[in-house]
Amino acid sequence: MTLRLSKLPKRTPVRISATFPPEIHAALIDYAHIYEQNYGVKEKIEDLVPYIIASFLDTDNGFKKARRQLAATSKPTSRPPKDNIGNLAREGDGMN
Numbered sequence: 001m002t003l004r005l006s007k008l009p010k011r012t013p014v015r016i017s018a019t020f021p022p023e024i025h026a027a028l029i030d031y032a033h034i035y036e037q038n039y040g041v042k043e044k045i046e047d048l049v050p051y052i053i054a055s056f057l058d059t060d061n062g063f064k065k066a067r068r069q070l071a072a073t074s075k076p077t078s079r080p081p082k083d084n085i086g087n088l089a090r091e092g093d094g095m096n
Contacts, residue, residue, distance in 0.1 A: 003031075005051055007039040018049070 020028070028045045031052070036042045057063060 001034070001038055003035060003038055005035070005048070005055055007041065008043060008047065008051060 028049070032043060032045050032048055035048065
């Protein structure tokens, strides 16, 4: 079975707090279970979520285009710092 998200790289865990609707929570539980079956490693949902979000953002072409436009029109001092969303998503895809 192939998942869009591959095995997570070694990392320092980050604690997050978020509220999800029950349907998304159930889907995340299922995703974590399928991830464990696929990679043989049990990961907490909160450890998977940042990589799932990074993968989503990295493949959202509308977001990437709007973000480039935002960065181009922002004043240098108010521009958000350059991030590594794409790198974060790719760290988990085994393509480095």
